[in-house]
Amino acid sequence: MKRIALFHLETLMWIDRLGTFAAAAQRLNTTQPAISARVREIEQQLGIALFQREGRRMVLTARGRRLVQASEPLCHSLEQVLLEASDYAGATGAVRIGSGEIAAASCLPAFIQTIERERPGVTMEIELDLTARLLQHLLAGTRDIVFLAGPVASPGMRTAPIGSVELVWAAGAAAADAGGFTRPLPVWSLPDHSPLHAVTLATLEAHGLAAPTVHTCNNVRTLIEIVTGGTGAAVLPETMIRDHLASGTLREVLPRPRHTVHFEAAIRSRERDPVILDLFARAARLEINAPTP
Template identity: 70%
Template sequence: MKRIALYHLETLTWIARLGTFQAAAERLHTTQPAISARVREVEDQLGIALFRREGRRMVLTARGRLLIDSCEPLWTGLEQALLDISDFAGASGMIRIGSGEIAAASCLPAFIQAVERDMPGVSMEVELDLTARMLQLLLTGARDLVFLAGPVASPNIRTQPIGALHLAWVAGRAVAQAGGFARPLPVWSLPDPSPIHGAMRDALAQQGVAARSINSCNNVRTLVEIVANGGGAAVLPETMVRGEIASGRLVEILPRPDRMLHFEAAIRAREQEPLVLELFRRTAGLQIDPG
């Protein structure tokens, strides 16, 4: 019998999951040459070519695809068995999480705290970004689990709803006292294609008011400061401006839009790693705005 080690199965599985040697190397915390060397070891043991070069890309041969498709359920089954025995308390590894600013300020801290408590061997890398960018990183394998504004419809993404937020038209106190949209105001929003940007444009049309200009910023906290200091008006998630409204620093100057901002947790549709699937399962208990 050929001597194929477990780390060979793991390497082949991650190449299959992520599509490239480089992505597999990043996931396994090694280098691309190390991944290439492992593949060569398997090829030498079996006496077959698993990949062939096409330009700068390495493409699976037919026999290579057959082997990797066979290896993936073997490795996944082993991972699942070991994790089931320990009820995931013995889980280890790095999980890369992407989140929008709103989810990061709401449900994400409690989620991370629960993972740290229940799975002390798991490390987490969290990066904040806009929805479009997070989807791209998820699909390329650079993120394992993302929290984003939705709804997102894609055959390559599996999603779990985690709640919705009301939106509010707000401006600083001085702008409100001057009549708000009685005259055209500068309007601020997250950049297109953010769902908030679309909700802002829908709300302008629904209310029949004119914007003097439409401006964008990719940070909600910065948007709050801009409008609070008299820079115009904005449609923002009510939960993010609740304190400023209560203090009078911001004032609601138009009725709240009918459209709510929905949020989802998402993983790749073909995700097979048991740890990622378990964390995704746990997102069903989250609520974007528990307050």
């Protein structure tokens, strides 16, 4: 019979966090049969059942929960000590990062470059999505660090502000030269669950303008291309259209909205993985509105 090792306890913690053997296997870069074998080894060694099935999820029994709660800080403390002893040079593992488009276009590239340079053993898995889904993924344990349009509050989440983005009412050069909003102008926006959509409607109303319809597109870069080459206008993040404004391919057609979009880096409040905590500390020092070098 095999003795219980650290990887056995790590396996329990990831099954508890992600809810299924398959998800834990993917996170630990192994197979589902290997995960099942580890659980059997622990249960045989201790002589107790650690998990019970509830629907599709594997849920810890009361005794299994006590084991994980007691083991988790011990495992992470040991890993922290070993990583600090090597100045994190030996940090390895996959970190799953989620980001919206604005953060991805602004501060994420510099963050990635720093990790590649200073934590070469860390593999990054990056996915772009909307804030609502990013928050769901983070709390479900399928993302480790996310960059959210905020402010967002949740008892299961720890956040760090990384700045705000100014918004601009912009139209392509042809539409601006034709008079902008002095004539009926098609309006484009992100979908209605985006902060930009609310700002679009609020500022139109504040200026006494009415758009017969608001066309939507769920991709900011595509939205910029539509407005740049067409006859419409949109509220767009200034960080993503600086070059267009400087070259004149986009023009400002209304005063800039007073509302800005704030951004936060976030991890789970229960996060104890020292590598993720190290990357979160770095993410907290980012500035999303910093000028492009």
